[in-house]
Every structure is written in C-alpha cells, then in structure tokens.
Amino acid sequence: MNLDDFSDLIQRPDGGIRRDAEERRERLSVRPGALGRLDELGEWLSAAQGRVPVRPVEQPKVVLFAADHGVATLDVSGRAAGSAHTLVRAVLDGASPVAVLARAQRVPVRVVDAGLDCDPGLLPAEVTRHRVRRGSGRIDIEDALTAEEALAALELGIAIADEEADSGTDLVVLGDLSVGGTTPASTLIAALCGTDASVVTGRGGAGIDDLAWMRKCAAIRDALRRARPVLGDQLALLSTVGGADLAAMTGFLLQASVRRMPVVLDGVVGAACALVAQRSAFRAPDWWLAGQVSGEPAQAKALDRMALEPLLDHGVTVGEGAGALLALPLVRAAAALAAELPEKTADAGGTEDGESAGNTEASEASADTGAATGTGASADAR
Known part of the structure; x- marks a missing residue:
C-alpha cells in the first residue's frame, strides 16, 4: 500500500x-x-x-486504540510495562474518566486492541479480535513492527473507519489506551518536525519524575537516529519507531477523511498519527479538530505544524480521549446554534x-x- x-x-x-x-x-x-x-x-x-x-451531531462515538510499547520496559512511563490491558478493563467497567464522561454524554465507546501485551482471554473477544501483535518492539534498539505488521495495523485502522462510517457515526472522538505510547509519538513528531529529543519530551499522561524524564529523552534520542533514514516512507517510519496503535490510528484518520467523517483528536499520540497522515494527504487535517491542550510539548509542536488550534485548555492530562470528549459539547452546541x-x-x-x-x-x-x-x-x- x-x-x-x-x-x-x-x-x-x-x-x-x-x-x-x-x-x-x-x-x-x-x-x-x-x-x-x-x-x-x-x-x-x-x-x-x-x-x-x-445537522445536529446525533451519533458521535469514542474510538480508542489500545496497545503496549516495548520502550516502557525502560521505565519511561508512570505505569508498568505491559499493563495497558488494565486501562482497557477500566473503560469497559465504566470506571475510567473517559467512560464516566461518555456515560454522562450518552456517547458509546469502542475499544480496539491493536497490540496489547496480555492474554486475549482477559478481555472480551470483540476488543481483542483485531490484535496485530502482542506488544511493540523497543524502538530505541529495534523496530516497533515488521513491515507486514505495520501494513496490517494500517489496514485495521482503515477497516474500523469504514465500519464506523457505514454504521452512521457522524463524528469520532479519537484516543488511545497505551503504556509507553507517548515515547514513540514524541519520536515521530520530532522526526517529522526536524527537532531534538529534549524539545518534545514530556511527562506523559501518567506523569513521570525527573529521572524517568531523562530516560525517556534518551530513548527518544536513540529512536530518532533510527527514524531519520526512513523519513521519506511513512509506512516504514511507523514500522521503525511507531507501534500497532499508532499505525492503526494513522490509517483510521486517513480513511475517516476519505469517508468525510469528522474526527476530534485528543492528545500527543493522536497528534503524532495526524502528522504522519498529513504527510501522506495534505488535505486530511481539514477534517480534524484538536480537542484539547494535553500539556505535552510534542503535541503543541504537531498541532502548530498542522495549523490546528485546540478547543480547550483545562489541564487535562489523563489521556484516553477524555480531554477531547470534553470538547464534544462545544461542537454539539455550535451545531445546534447554527x-x-x-x-x-x-x-x-x-x-x-x-x-x-x-x-x-x-x-x-x-x-x-x-x-x-x-x-x-x-x-x-x-
């Protein structure tokens, strides 16, 4: 492809x-x-x-892509490596921020397992049946995915976008459920914007201390060395320093634009995927809104590059699509007033x-x- x-x-x-x-x-x-x-x-x-x-926005949906990232074993995240399935379980049980907000707004939530590192039996089959692989590689020393896996993840995102468009979804709030996901996301943004690791390294949704920040910065620096030789090939870039969830979200964003289905982006992971997608199709960002400021410097850099101005700045750093979902009432209000x-x-x-x-x-x-x-x-x- x-x-x-x-x-x-x-x-x-x-x-x-x-x-x-x-x-x-x-x-x-x-x-x-x-x-x-x-x-x-x-x-x-x-x-x-x-x-x-x-028309009013009548059938919005939250779509969350879930995965674990091998780089989390370097203690660059506030959560334990391989624990993203607990985030998924909290959403399914209605106990996470995005689940509470979605319930209050009567918006359905769909979780797609693109690359969780857990036994599939821990979660419902409708969540895990799309899994591309179990976890992603440690991007500072190895590829996140094989070329075949990157293509499969991209095609997964395209298929999910088609399913949502065909079912009548008229707006998507896009987010991720990942552990270690901000590290590859920041790497992608640094590579595409031509900047250094220290400029894009943030504290992540779970929050990290100074030592973890330095480890994360070093991991992004090393991953950037591996990313630069493949900058001209977006699929190779996602394979080298991305992950199954990032490749799937990139495919989703591109196909959602083909299907004329608006998308509200959440945090730095979504911004990174959007930036990769923009490199492939310069008109695609016209179909997206930036829901909120996540506090991640890489997100700010990516949104500035795409000329997307966030709707909200409430200091919400929890991720999971929660900040973008807070922007949905504004979009609905705009439609009602117009x-x-x-x-x-x-x-x-x-x-x-x-x-x-x-x-x-x-x-x-x-x-x-x-x-x-x-x-x-x-x-x-x-």
Missing part, C-alpha cells in the same frame, strides 16, 4: 457550502462574532456535512445588541429632523 495514494482520495470539506453557511450566519438574529469560535465550528460542520443549515437560531426579521434588520426596531426608527426620525433644521451631519459638512 502506498500512503501517498490517499492524497488523491481525500477532498477538502465543501468550500461553497462553507460560504453559504457564513452567509446564513450573517442573517441570524445574534450578531456575527457574538458567539465567538462557535460560529466557526458551526460553519466547519456545515462544510463537512455538505449542507446548510448544519441550525436553530432564527434569522433576522424584516423589522429587526440591521439591529444588534438588543437594539429594538423602534429605537432604530426613532434614530432615523431624529436624523431627518436634524437635516431639516440644518443640524447634524449635513450642517457639520457645511
């Missing part, structure tokens, strides 16, 4: 529809600009849906900030009187 083929398959959201949405916004009863970024979100959704007025606010009536045309038609008429009458008596603007002009 050649990832560059996606460049021809992905088109931008309809620019003509967006202009129609902007024109409709000018006619609404609330003055332009009064709703801030919600106006922009509503217009973006209209273009993505290809219709004006925009669809349901009434247009200005003829009597209220040109009014704003609560100015009544009567006040407008009174002002016009005063101006006419001023003109008749030689006062006002015409008198000043003389």
Whole structure:
C-alpha cells in the first residue's frame, strides 16, 4: 500500500457550502462574532456535512486504540510495562474518566486492541479480535513492527473507519489506551518536525519524575537516529519507531477523511498519527479538530505544524480521549446554534445588541429632523 495514494482520495470539506453557511450566519438574529469560535465550528460542520443549515451531531462515538510499547520496559512511563490491558478493563467497567464522561454524554465507546501485551482471554473477544501483535518492539534498539505488521495495523485502522462510517457515526472522538505510547509519538513528531529529543519530551499522561524524564529523552534520542533514514516512507517510519496503535490510528484518520467523517483528536499520540497522515494527504487535517491542550510539548509542536488550534485548555492530562470528549459539547452546541437560531426579521434588520426596531426608527426620525433644521451631519459638512 502506498500512503501517498490517499492524497488523491481525500477532498477538502465543501468550500461553497462553507460560504453559504457564513452567509446564513450573517442573517441570524445574534450578531456575527457574538458567539465567538462557535460560529466557526458551526460553519466547519456545515462544510463537512455538505449542507446548510448544519445537522445536529446525533451519533458521535469514542474510538480508542489500545496497545503496549516495548520502550516502557525502560521505565519511561508512570505505569508498568505491559499493563495497558488494565486501562482497557477500566473503560469497559465504566470506571475510567473517559467512560464516566461518555456515560454522562450518552456517547458509546469502542475499544480496539491493536497490540496489547496480555492474554486475549482477559478481555472480551470483540476488543481483542483485531490484535496485530502482542506488544511493540523497543524502538530505541529495534523496530516497533515488521513491515507486514505495520501494513496490517494500517489496514485495521482503515477497516474500523469504514465500519464506523457505514454504521452512521457522524463524528469520532479519537484516543488511545497505551503504556509507553507517548515515547514513540514524541519520536515521530520530532522526526517529522526536524527537532531534538529534549524539545518534545514530556511527562506523559501518567506523569513521570525527573529521572524517568531523562530516560525517556534518551530513548527518544536513540529512536530518532533510527527514524531519520526512513523519513521519506511513512509506512516504514511507523514500522521503525511507531507501534500497532499508532499505525492503526494513522490509517483510521486517513480513511475517516476519505469517508468525510469528522474526527476530534485528543492528545500527543493522536497528534503524532495526524502528522504522519498529513504527510501522506495534505488535505486530511481539514477534517480534524484538536480537542484539547494535553500539556505535552510534542503535541503543541504537531498541532502548530498542522495549523490546528485546540478547543480547550483545562489541564487535562489523563489521556484516553477524555480531554477531547470534553470538547464534544462545544461542537454539539455550535451545531445546534447554527441550525436553530432564527434569522433576522424584516423589522429587526440591521439591529444588534438588543437594539429594538423602534429605537432604530426613532434614530432615523431624529436624523431627518436634524437635516431639516440644518443640524447634524449635513450642517457639520457645511
């Protein structure tokens, strides 16, 4: 598979529809600009849906790709290596932050095991049946995946995106459930942005101390040496310093853009996959929103490169798609306002900030009187 083929398959959201949405916004009863970024979100959704007025977001879904990373054995994570299955179990049991938030918003959650390092019997078959391999290689000294496994993971993400689009999902909140995942994600971003390990190394979702940060920085530095020779081949890059979950998420993002299905990105792992996908298809980021600031320096660098401005900055670092899910009510609110606010009536045309038609008429009458008596603007002009 050649990832560059996606460049021809992905088109931008309809620019003509967006202009129609902007024109409709000018006619609404609330003055332009009064709703801030919600106006922009509503217009973006209209273009993505290809219709004006925009439809409500009725069938969103949280999709989480799960995997363990061999680099976690270097103690670069706040969690034990090979323990990502416990994160999955917490989501399935409704005991994790993303599960609580999803339940409160009545949004279904789908977990896909791309590369967990555990006995498949520990989790439901519908979660583990897609697994590409058990864990990923230690990227500082070996490839994360074989070329065949990287391709299989990419195809897994494509297949999941097709399943969601075919089932009627109209927006996806994308996240990961991983241990050690921020290390390959930061490596990918450093490689693609041409920067050093120290610039992109953060504390991770679980939080790490200074010694662990130095170990993580060293691992990213060593992985970068292995990544640079394959920078021209996105699939080889994912194979060398990525992982099954990152390759799957990259495939998901690309195919979601092909299927015109908007995606809200969560943290640094999603940002890294988005950056790889952008290298293959430059129009793809037009289908994505950045849900939140995760606090990871690599995420900030990737989003800046893609010109994606996060919707929220609440200091949420837990990962798992939780921060992006917090942004979903904003997106839904933007759609509701764009669809349901009434247009200005003829009597209220040109009014704003609560100015009544009567006040407008009174002002016009005063101006006419001023003109008749030689006062006002015409008198000043003389």
